[in-house]
Structure formats: structure tokens, C-alpha cells
Amino acid sequence: MRAAVWAALGTVRDPELDEPLTDLGFVARCEVVAGAVRVELRLPTYFCAPNFAFLMVADAYDTVSAVPGAEAVEVILLDHFAADAINRGVAARAGFVASFEGEAVAELDSLRRDFLRKAVLAGTDRVCRTVRTAGAEVTPALTLGEVPPSRDLDRLRARRRELGLPAGDDAPLLVDPDSGGGIGAGAVRRHLAVARVTRTSMEANSGVCRGMLRVRYPGTGEQEGTG
Numbered sequence: 576m577r578a579a580v581w582a583a584l585g586t587v588r589d590p591e592l593d594e595p596l597t598d599l600g601f602v603a604r605c606e607v608v609a610g611a612v613r614v615e616l617r618l619p620t621y622f623c624a625p626n627f628a629f630l631m632v633a634d635a636y637d638t639v640s641a642v643p644g645a646e647a648v649e650v651i652l653l654d655h656f657a658a659d660a661i662n663r664g665v666a667a668r669a670g671f672v673a674s675f676e677g678e679a680v681a682e683l684d685s686l687r688r689d690f691l692r693k694a695v696l697a698g699t700d701r702v703c704r705t706v707r708t709a710g711a712e713v714t715p716a717l718t719l720g721e722v723p724p725s726r727d728l729d730r731l732r733a734r735r736r737e738l739g740l741p742a743g744d745d746a747p748l749l750v751d752p753d754s755g756g757g758i759g760a761g762a763v764r765r766h767l768a769v770a771r772v773t774r775t776s777m778e779a780n781s782g783v784c785r786g787m788l789r790v791r792y793p794g795t796g797e798q799e800g801t802g
Contacts, residue, residue, distance in 0.1 A: 576644050577607040583642050584614065587634045590687060591627055592781045593694040593734070596635065599781075600788050603653060610646035612639055617653050619787035625657040626683055629674065632665045654791075691738045692752040697774035698731035702748065703767060713748070713767065715760055720744025 585597045596602050604615040614635055618628060636650040650665060652658045664674025672679045702722055703713045709723050722728050735742040740755045749758040749766055758766045
């Protein structure tokens with residue numbers, strides 16, 4: 576069962592980086608004893624944004640709770656200034672506003688969508704690089720079905736579905752992540768430039784986070800989760 580729990584955690588992503596918690600090294604411990612699951616999460620700094628942290632802890636709790644045989648689930652955030660509020664709120668299924676009563680004014684749906692829009696832009700740039708490598712041109716008429724198969728393409732389709740954007744073979748590769756509409760010929764260059772900047776920024780942030788985590792927790796390696 577632990578393997579199933581670990582696989583489930585692999586589907587939970589840092590919302591800002593769009594990378595699995597397991598790949599980032601954010602899972603400090605994953606322990607399963609007779610249907611009782613305890614997951615401990617750690618982040619690169621003590622002051623990581625509480626809204627980001629809440630999303631990760633809540634998503635991990637929901638995902639692990641859906642694993643067959645997981646009868647009791649506990650997801651704990653370690654070494655964070657808001658850990659107590661986050662851990663209590665997630666365990667009680669209270670939501671972000673109730674967990675930070677008097678401080679938070681809205682739930683995190685809008686923030687999640689903002690991160691998904693960035694993930695779609697970054698994914699678009701990755702896929703466009705594959706298209707160019709194959710010797711093709713990126714045009715407004717190019718559809719997802721015409722793009723060479725790749726993990727990046729699968730990932731882009733998944734993020735677009737999460738955002739409610741068209742992701743079938745006949746859907747255009749280039750879409751506005753806000754409206755879902757296609758990109759006109761005159762706007763392609765700017766759209767691709769924004770997509771490239773978004774990808775490079777996310778990858779740079781990922782590198783910083785990984786480095787800070789290793790400094791904070793010496794000996795940290797990816798794919799740990801021992802327990």
C-alpha cells in the first residue's frame with residue numbers, strides 16, 4: 576500500500592512550480608501502518624507563502640485519502656511558521672479562510688487558476704520547442720494532434736483540461752490561457768515570448784527551491800520519502 580500512497584503523492588504538485596512534491600524532495604516521510612497513513616511535508620524555507628503551503632498540504636491530504644485502504648490519513652507540514660494553522664485546518668477540512676480566520680479573505684481557487692494558466696504557458700513553450708526541433712513551424716493553425724507525441728505534450732493536455740481549455744487533437748496548440756481562444760497570426764510572436772519567459776522563470780524558481788531545500792535539510796535527495 577505504501578507504493579500506492581507514494582504514487583498518489585507523485586500526482587500532487589507544487590502549484591507555483593508545477594512539479595510533483597516527490598520530485599522536489601518536499602515529502603520528508605511517508606509511513607503506512609495497517610491502513611493508517613502519515614505523510615510529513617517540508618518546504619525550502621520557514622516563511623514559504625502560507626497559501627502555497629496550504630494548497631500542497633490540502634491536495635496531498637485529498638489525494639492520499641482517495642487511495643484504497645487508506646483508512647486514516649494524517650498530512651503534516653513541518654518547520655513552517657503557519658504549520659499549526661495549516662495542519663489543523665486541513666485535518667478539519669475547514670478551508671483556507673476558516674483556517675486563517677481574520678487574515679484570509681478568500682479561498683484559493685483563483686490562485687490555483689493563476690498557477691494553471693502559467694503551467695499552460697510554460698507547457699506551450701516546451702511543446703513548441705519540440706515542434707521546432709522536428710523542423711516544423713509553429714503557426715496559429717497547428718493543432719495538438721499534429722504535434723509529435725511527448726511527455727511534455729501529455730502534460731500540456733492535462734493542464735489544459737484542468738483549466739477547462741480544449742485539449743483534443745483538433746484543438747489549436749496556441750491558445751489564450753484566459754479565454755481558451757486561439758492566437759491570431761499577429762499575436763503569435765508575443766504569445767511565444769510570454770510562454771518562454773514563463774517557462775524559464777518557473778524552471779529558475781525550481782532550481783532555487785531545490786537548492787534552498789538542500790541547504791535547509793543537508794543530505795536531502797529527491798525521491799526520498801522514507802518511513
